Amino acid sequence: MNYLLQPYNYDLSDPASIPNLFLDHLYLVGVTMLISLIIALPLGILVARRPRLYLLVITIADLLYTIPALALIGVLITITRLSLATAIIPLVIYTQLVLIRNTATAINGIDPLLLEVGKAMGMNARQVLLRVALPQALPTIIAGVRIATVTTIGIASLAYLAGQSGLGDLIFKNIVTRDFDAVAAGGILIALLAVVADLLLLAVQTVLNRGRTSVSLA
């Protein structure tokens, strides 16, 4: 705890200071989520109304998800060395299952009746998408993003093992030097980041869920 209170740990010129590690961690999460969405959203849309394709894609995502992060990083180091890729690749892989599943579910959940009602009113394709389809699909998609983000914040602590800096540094570096104060600080900060991110996305989800009874997870 004391670690968090020492002003020298907040020196911005020091790459190992708390704010810098925090930003590095955010960078890892940000890059991961961006790449994850670019992959998962189109995939989710693709497999949404195709049950056999969906089953195939989800099974693959699920199998990849079961590979322990540590193991995957270990294997990747032999291929991609200590680089950003070694950290990002596993992180992106682990988000795919929930993102693809939620996106497909969201699209399947769009009521065709409402789409037709929109069409019958004289909406063009863009209006149907923005006024009918998206408002129905977004809450479930955001629910997936929320789970994926929180998971990524957690697993990104392992980025240290791939030679990338992040809040995980506080844990790994200081276990060796037995500075348990710093280790605890690392743990607290990661947990805090995860909780805050979760609450922020929950707020977004609640706003999008306007008019409906419950906030869905998937």
Added chain:
Amino acid sequence: MAKISFHEITKQYPGTSTPAVNAVSFDVAEGSTCMLVGTSGSGKTTLLRMVNRLIEPTSGEIVIDGKNVLQENPIALRRRIGYVIQQVGLFPHLNIAENVRVTAEIAGGWTKQRLDERVDELLELVGLPPAEYRKRFPRQLSGGQQQRVGLARALATDPAIMLMDEPFGALDAITRERMQNELLRIQRDVQKTILFVSHDIQEAFKLGEQIAVLDQGKLIQLGTPVDLLAQPANDFVRKLVGGDSILRQLEYLPVIDALENEPETVSSPPWGNVPTILSDATLLQAMLKLLETNAPALAVQDKDTQEKLGFITLASINREITHAHGHKTERTETAI
């Protein structure tokens, strides 16, 4: 107000042997309510949905006010036609006010203030006090209330034509009757051209000025309720409108059709004082009153001027029914 004309309109789905709609032709007069009735699969909903091109016809034309709808941009067409369906289809993420004005927003050309006024106007029209319902969400409303909102939404742009596909089918009997009365009341004010699909013949008789009976895609008969009751085109229509058709005819024929008004009977009636009945009554009401009072005749009094228009007897009622059946009968002499 707009006149709709169907010319040999046909819809055949690929791979089927018979068309869903088979060369149907008829006109719907401006400002009138035309009911499309028939059993399931008769093509009535398919026909309705071709008017706003949710389904494209295979052949034939639908002409609205002289313009063939197939030559018009479908989106522009739909923006000037109101559409109400059985499942209502309100958008769950919008509140009632937003739901009502979405059609107007799509059509365009409304200022925010005008939209707000229009929403309130429409909610009042359908019997939902705006202050109470404006901010609510669809899931908080009952089925009947939701359908009222659906109706308000369809009316928002004040379209000349309304397409209604069994809109009251999902409601309980009491609410359905209330909604039918609301529609009659609204139609008195706004006089739209309405095409209404129903599988309920009673509803058709109540709401429709004209009824188109469809069976397996073909138009079997087109006429007023009395036409269908008195002269059903075939057994299918006869069964559809119901067995006790004579009694039902009485419900639809006005007393003035059956007046005995030869001059001598008006000025010096052979019966003395008889009970009166107003001129806007139906033959059924006249018959019931005759039974009730055991009078030999009823004096028909003009609803507004109180003037005596003539008399009505069982014999004259009989004459009217048999006349409506197309039979020629001798005029029976009034007993003195």
